[in-house]
Amino acid sequence: MFVDRVRIWARGGKGGNGCSSFRREKFVPKGGPDGGDGGNGGSVVVKVNPHLNNLTHLKYKPHHFADKGQHGKGSDRTGRKGKPKTIEIPPGTVILRLPAPKDSIERSVPFEMGEQIADMTESEKEFVLCRGGRGGRGNAQFKTPQDKAPKYCEPGADGEYGQYAFELKSIADVGLVGYPNAGKSSLLRHLSAASPKVAPYPFTTLSPVVGIIEDETKNRFSMADIPGLIEGASEGVGLGHDFLRHIERCSLLVFVIDMSGLEGRNPLDDFAQLRKEIRSYDASLAEREFLIAANKVDLEQSQEQLKPFKQRLAKYTVIPISTETGEGTEALVEQLFERLKVHQTKEPESTEATPHE
Secondary structure, X not given: OOOOEEEEEEEOOOOOOOOOOEOOEOOEOOOOEOOOOOOOOOOEEEEEOOOOOOOHHHHOOOEEEOOOOOOOEOOOEOOOOOOOEEEEEOOOEEEEEEOOOOOOOOOOOOHHXXXXXXXXXXXXXXXXXXXXOOXXXXXXHHOOOOOOOOOOOOOOOOOOEEEEEEEEOOOOOEEEEEOOOOOHHHHHHHHOOOOOOOOOOOXXXXXXXXXXXXXXXXXXXXXEEOOOOOOOHHHOOOOHHHHHHHHOOOOEEEEEEEOOOXXXXXXXXXXXXXXXXXXXXXXXXXXOOEEEEEXXXXXXXXXXXXXXXXXXXXXXXXEEOOOOOOOOHHHHHHHHHHHHHHHHHOOHHHOOOOOOO
């Protein structure tokens, strides 16, 4: 099971109470206050684990509470600190702070209401989600020349508490976009060691898959395949909309278009509809640089569609390929390496947006 969105509740540990105590020993008159401080509560810490690729381990464990600090003791003994609670997440996870529910019944605050507080992209990176409460001071801390025997001590402070959402956005250089059965999974299988499911029916891909493409000089880039988009995806129709966030980080997009028309669709209409759905989801994605992989050119029907398709979209880079025979896939990979190399040398401000068709 692939899980890329979870909701959790986290609480930092409560600080231990300070101690009110006085030193009482034989032959030691006027020992004075010796109450120790309480220990600080543990914090809830989020840490990036590069060996994880989804959030399944958090789906059925929504509550994460750190340990409390121990109370202070006499003889100026400070309470032990509470142990921190560590939550491991995969690279590319975004952390959102959700607003507190209005009442105890309304617990499921929509993810869309969350405020982003961290973007965890670096391996082993840590982020303190909820800080533990400070331990209270013992009465020894309140001794003054005016009050040499204070009885007052502080209670420990509560730890931070909140409701949070984790959203995974896969880290990939290239994102594959296309209709179901357009050949995205087959292309990823052909180019990398990834093994997404391939079958002759729609929505074979049920979760994003990331593969690594490498050339002879050991240069490499990552490619993400998301479930196919259909008309109305930006409004939640089909599966692709739920996973479009996984191409938000991609530097390049590859539109995989089925040129055969065997699914009863026109390739030009497919491309226009895919662009529309992406624009509706996120306008910045529509401005992302892209290539078009005209797939299934090994079929006779595809050859009839290919020429008018390339003529109509002459201002874009269209690369005819066949995931069945491997035709054109080397040219596609070469083009991707070139584009990515140029993209990496550009400053973000100087990146030119690809015009709408």
